[in-house]
Amino acid sequence: MAQPNNFGFGEEAALLKDSARKFFEEKMPTNQLHALVAGDPTPERMPESLWDKDIWQQMVDLGWTMVAVPEAAGGIGMPVVAVAGLVEELGRAAFPCPLVPTINCTYVLSACGSAGESALGDIAEGKSASLAITNQQGSWSTTDTDVRFENGKLSGTAWYVQDARKVDNFLVSAQSTTGVSLYWVSCDASGVVIDPDAIIDLSRDQAHVTFTGVEAVELAADGSGALDKAFPAIWTVLAADIVGAAEWLLQTTVDYVSTRKQFEHPLGFFQAVKHPLVDVMVQIDQTKSLVYNAACAIDSEPEKALKYAHMAKASASETAAFSSGRAVQYHGGIGFTWECYVHLYFKRQKHNQMLWGDAAWHRRALAGLLLGPIAA
């Protein structure tokens, strides 16, 4: 199957992206975001989940949480390129909400066949969800989980669960008698305890979630297979978030170096500042092109999706690090302070950089695909 020339990014996708950009600009300008999430700077601050549920409800009402849910399951069934466009704008706003975790669950559930339909129906009705599939070591392998399923009950702890305190459900992976299987668990279910992590990123929350004898019904026997199938989309969507956030960092920094003067010139006059910012732009554009290519491959050339998605997230992780580091550096002293909004995005990007595999992790996997496994 061939990819369409325009990535399959049609009018509907453009409209969605455009309206998302305006929505976030209007609902959550950066000063408001800072006021919402950055009230307590103390390093030992207690973990909090700070977000605006009313705006989230508006997003649900607009159908954004179900864009990826297939039409057959009651969703909108938009292609991954359209979802990437929406999430790029979410990243540009560093908007705190469980949209990306919910989209991630949607892709995994869609890979579960008919077993995933009922849970997809929940998402189509406006419920949110997050993946609880990572072990304490933070392994990104789909076969690693510290949760077990025995006698119809889940036990153990899932780590690094994203936006755990914002969601309605967890999609849990657990070792069962048949391998790694998947389970759809309500956050309110008896035996579920959410322990919030004290994290650096102010635009998200994260937790480890402990399951103690939680009754659950198996969704998919081959859970790691479903996760493997969904991962290219999960990486690509996160990479889109990184692109949006990086573009905010770039434009904000360009504005700053065009205003701030030293030695009788705006900082951007000096090539020691100008050239690296161009390099940030070049890096963002590489990632952005790779993101829409990967998204398009998932939509229309699935046999190449894995390769292209590894490229997208590897590139995105570099972009996350580079865009955020340069933004703080070229804001100078003010960029090192809590009052300057740059740190919100700096922290989100550092979180994004490692989440679901950093650049080296994805390049290692890509090398395995293109050069074969390393000979013993």
Added chain:
Amino acid sequence: MSDSAQKDTSEQAEFRSYCRSWLKDNHPGEPPVRLPLTPLEIMTQEQLGYLQAWQKSAYDAGLIGCDYPQEVGGGGRSDCQRVANEEMIAAKTPYLPNVIGMGMAAPTVFYHGQEKVKQELLPRLFSGEDIWCQGFSEPEAGSDLASVQTFAEKKGDKWIINGHKVWTSLAHFAEWMIILLRTDKSHKYDGLSYFVVPIRSALGKGVTVRPLIKITGETGFNEVIFEDLEVDDSFRLDELGKGWQVAMTTLLHERGAGELQTPRSGGLKSKATHATNTANLMELAKQTPKDGKLASDDVLLRDKIMQQVIREEGLRQNQRRLRVPALQDHPMRLPLQNKLLGSEIAQDTAAIAVEIEGASASLYLGDENAPVGGEWPMAYMNSYGMTIAAGTSEIQRNILGERVLGMSKSK
């Protein structure tokens, strides 16, 4: 069917099938000599002859200059050069030798030249019979191009030219040169004018072409000395003092960001032509033993290679995104990155190949034990031509920082 074929207009679709069937019967076949990596390194008459014959036959068949009007020797078609290029590349043809002519001189002469000059010069440019070169840089005018000193003095209705141009690729084969000249010493930018001047017919009559030898040992570019060369005023492009604006047309097309698509063929696989890309880099790694194993099994080299693979794919996808306005914030942002990114990726790819070759990277073209015929160290050296010529990478970053990001203009 290729991706783009699905979007053809009826004219393009018809033309595409014509190109395809013509190319099937008229491929020029294996070159009789080793061809350099790009036409700018053509060194011998034999190389040139083979390539000129190819360009002539492609022109006669209507595959070159398709979108120019018929009065100037073009095909009078609409947005069909792109189609011809795609088909010529798909048919794995040799590259076209008159690259500077088609990529820079043709659009500049077309937009700024007098009708008579266009009609006289463009047909033989498209056919490749007249090779063209470009006279911009001078010993004292490199990145600061507007400081050119080569002077044209008006004598009646003639101009008398004196000065010195450098880095002039293909001048030793060229019939014509597009040239940026100073006509007024009191204004830096407004004192520039743009001309077309004869080279080969004027050798010994005011023009001297001397080869410059590159760090690779190859020739291909030259210095050109003008001593009282007399040219007719009709060879002036656009108005007196408008040379800088005309030069922008040239540079825009050189950077692939102009209105008119440049005719392009290529893809010919021959033992002697070795492209600097990651497919060849991976091939090299798979064949090169290093420290008791294959280079492709070394984790650090694998990571370096993958970085290049990703950048190369990113550049390829930039070209694709270029045509999707909804995924761009600024129309010049991607086009102006092409040259910078392409040249730096090629340089880094060649550098990794040299690293993989290790001790054997010391062996050059004349050594029978040199891996891949010594092409990788040569490509690495040649890559500096790419990052310096046509606006150094540093100038490219200035342009991007100023025109796209809007930062303050650097000196």
